[in-house]
Amino acid sequence: LQLINDQDATIGGVVRQQIPAIAKLVTDTVAALRRGGRLIYVGAGTSGRLGVLDASECPPTFHTDPSRVVGIIAGGDASLRRSSEGMEDNTDGARAELERLNVDRADVVIGIAAGGTTPYVLGALRMSKQRGAVTGLISCVDTRDAAAIYPGLEVDHVVELCVGPEVVTGSTRMKAGTATKLALNMISTTTMVQLGKTWGNLMVDLRATNAKLTDRGARIIESQCSVSRDEALALLDRAQGRVKIALVMARRGVKAQQAQRLLDEHDQRLRPILGPPNAGAV
Secondary structure: OHHHHHHHOOHHHHHHHOHHHHHHHHHHHHHHHHOOOOEEEEEOHHHHHHHHHHHHHHHHHHOOOOOOEEEEEOOOHHHHOOOOHHHHHOOOOOHHHHHHHOOOOOOEEEEEEOOOOOHHHHHHHHHHHHOOOEEEEEEOOOOHHHHHHOOOOOOOEEEEOOOOOOOOOOOOOOHHHHHHHHHHHHHHHHHHHHOOOOEOOEOOOOEOOOHHHHHHHHHHHHHHHOOOHHHHHHHHHHOOOEHHHHHHHHHHOOOHHHHHHHHHHOOOOOHHHHOOOOOOOO
């Protein structure tokens, strides 16, 4: 356990070194989503599962449409539970899914390949580039090998998380998987922050659809609007569960329709409408 933990402790520094590359990828991702495009992850095995995980967390966390951040895994959704590693060797394996999604110049497609040479991923990136999409590759090795085995491959953004040998040799679910998860968290979270999905550190662009989210939303409204619990819940109800709308209603003294109009006028951002949140309130 100490050995695994010692190895894991080196990952943060590796990811930090790649922040400049990640930042450039985020810039293009924000631009794509603002123009109506999508963020699409493509991977096989552990890498594919991590991409699907990150995509699936965006709707509940940031109230995004499930079609805006998409995860594609070699072998389809069945591969999330049962290994189908043989699928990763098919360079043409993602074609049907990319065509179904009609990937084009509005989109960003990020291939995730711990070893940097997964044919399924590299093939998907080449097809995506041919269709005009911005492309990125997240790997945990030096990616020069990818260019060597796949001549003509062009990738706009390369993130190399060179974490070194695994405690269990070749088990990329360990350091490589952890580093990849950190990078994906950074990409999706920072993108959503730039799109106004948060207010300070508050998760305000959520819809109260269950008890946990209702409680979270009510606590945000209570602390930011100086209202009682019952008043916060009533505001949330009038806002149809949308915390952001409820905040504008309370702080600006308007109805839900007017609150939505204000948000539309300010690219769904709360700061231009309400200023900064109360520090340390939640």
